[in-house]
Amino acid sequence: MAEALARVAPLQRALLRDPIAFLSAEHARQTVLLGHLERVARAPLARAAPVLAAMLLDWMTSELPTHIADEERSLYPLLTAHDTAGVLARLQAQHRGDKAAIPAVVAGLRRAAAGEPPTPDFAAAALAFAAGHRRHLALEEAAVTPLARRVLTEEALAALADEMARRRS
Ligand SMILES: [Fe+2]
Ligand SMILES: [Fe+2]
Numbered sequence: 001m002a003e004a005l006a007r008v009a010p011l012q013r014a015l016l017r018d019p020i021a022f023l024s025a026e027h028a029r030q031t032v033l034l035g036h037l038e039r040v041a042r043a044p045l046a047r048a049a050p051v052l053a054a055m056l057l058d059w060m061t062s063e064l065p066t067h068i069a070d071e072e073r074s075l076y077p078l079l080t081a082h083d084t085a086g087v088l089a090r091l092q093a094q095h096r097g098d099k100a101a102i103p104a105v106v107a108g109l110r111r112a113a114a115g116e117p118p119t120p121d122f123a124a125a126a127l128a129f130a131a132g133h134r135r136h137l138a139l140e141e142a143a144v145t146p147l148a149r150r151v152l153t154e155e156a157l158a159a160l161a162d163e164m165a166r167r168r169s
Contacts, residue, residue: 019161020148023075026067027137033059034130037105041126044112053112060102060109066167068095071140074163075148082151087143094136101129 015022036052043049072095076088108122152160 016161016165019070019075019157019164020145020152022161022164023067023070024141024145026063027141030059030064030067030133030137034134037126037130040109040112041123041130044108044118044122045115049112050115053109057106057109057113060106064098064102068098069167070164071095071144074160074167075144078152078156078160079144079147082147085143087139087147091136091140091144094132094139098129098133098136101125101132105129 015025033056037056039046040049040052040056044053072092076092080088104121104125108118108126111118111122
């Protein structure tokens with residue numbers, strides 16, 4: 001893949017005016033990045049792998065923790081009272097699983113970014129992370145996004161947008 005096509009630019013801050021749309025746009029972006037992660041896992045010494053690995057390192061060590069903080073500290077607490085099916089507890093357990101899986105994936109990506117062969121467990125760890133996070137994104141889009149659209153007031157959405165903007169300042 002040409003390096004220019006591999007770039008997945010961060011989202012514009014202006015999108016934060018609609019924080020639910022912002023999180024959904026991040027989910028779409030994450031889906032593309034998971035495709036890149038699967039590419040690096042399957043061919044860690046390919047010509048494009050160092051560029052993809054560097055981009056994935058930025059995402060997994062910086063943007064993804066911020067996204068998870070948006071959800072766990074700002075969005076989910078606004079939805080707890082409306083979550084009759086217990087979806088938020090499942091999603092938080094999945095976040096814990098992601099956080100536990102990230103160090104092994106990051107270690108392999110650091111080697112791929114340097115053009116070095118990753119350790120033998122990298123491919124399985126990266127592919128498992130990608131599959132698990134895809135399921136997580138699907139559940140958030142199926143359950144959390146429509147719930148947030150249904151129950152959050154304009155005031156709640158504005159407060160959520162403020163918290164997310166502060167997290168990025
Ligand atoms: Fe999310
Ligand atoms: Fe999440």
